[in-house]
Amino acid sequence: LNLDDKKGFDGRTLLLLTGWTDYAFSSDNLAASQSGKSLFLPKLQVKNKRGEWQTIIDSIGISVGRPQTLVVDLTGKFLSDSREVRIVTNFKTFWDKIAVGTSKQTEVKTTELKPAQANLRERGFSEEIKHGEMIAANYDKVLNDGRWKYFSGAFTKLGAVNRLLEAVDDVFVISKTGDELTLSFDALPELPANRKYTFLLFADGYSKEMDINSGSPDAVFPLPFKQMKKYPYAANEQFPMSEEKRRIYDEYTTRTVKGFLPRI
Structure with a gap:
């Protein structure tokens, strides 16, 4: 990208990248590893005074699953008068708009x-709609045709789960495929005409897939936790189960589901 019209401008400069990333699954990563390859997140480079590309941001993040806008702050990061920038990655990424x-x-x-x-x-599955290579969800049409596999194990019981969402604390809502978690919030006061609200949803959790090369792909457990070094974690690591967490899990994790796949 050549931001030549910003040459000499040293003020606040934000790069707005709208697109989506088709990220790899476990079998893809295994095949790449066996070929001596590995994925690396998008990094941003600019031209230095010698005219060479130099990385200034090791990872700008990725827009996962659906079109999203990444905001990259370039203020004070240019290394020369050049305003050329480039993004380097081997993730399959589709950029729709850059501003x-x-x-x-x-x-x-x-x-x-x-x-x-x-x-x-329990809700079911939204109809899939293809836009080129991108798959979007039609929330208004629900399918219950058993198209998705599901894990065997203990899941969170249906109903109110506020208690499980109060903090980032390794106490999870454990949902199965086809579940829906609905949230509602108290209304905010009306703003003056020159102000507006922007809503950001903060969600912290883990997604587990049933790819045969994933860790324990046939069952819910073991549960992940924030300080684990990898998943599944080694024998010298264990889930930080306190008496309070055990009491909460015993109260809420009461929905037993038996998957239709044999154990691996």
Whole structure:
């Protein structure tokens, strides 16, 4: 990308990248590893004073699963008068729109909202709609034709699950394929005409796939946890189960599901 019209401009410069990433699954990663290859996240490079490309950001992140916009702050990061930038990765990424923002930062007030209600229910699967290589979900059409496999094991019981979502604490809502977690929040006061709300959803958790080359792909357990070095974790690591966590899991993890696949 050549941001030549910004040459000499040293003010606030944001790169706005809208697209989506078709990320690899475990079998893809295994095949790449056996071929001596490995994935690396998108890194951003600019030209230095010798005219060479130099990495200034090791990872700008990825837009996973659906079109999203990544914001990359380039303020003060250019290494020469050049305003050429490039993104280097071997992830399969589709960029739909790239823009540059130079507006000044306005005053921002952050308010954290806890869900007034959080409920887990069985819903089914949204119809898939293909847009070229991208697959989107049609939420208005639900399919219950058993098209997805599911793990054997203990899952969170249906109903209110607010207690499990209060903090990042290795206490999880364990949902199976076809489940839906619905959240509702108390209404916020009306803003003056020159202000507006922007809503960001913070979610912290793990997704587990049933690829045959994934870790324990036939069962829910073992549970992941924040400090684990890898998954499945080694024998010298264990889930940090306290008496309070055990009591909560015993109360909520009561929905037993038996998968239709034999154990691996």
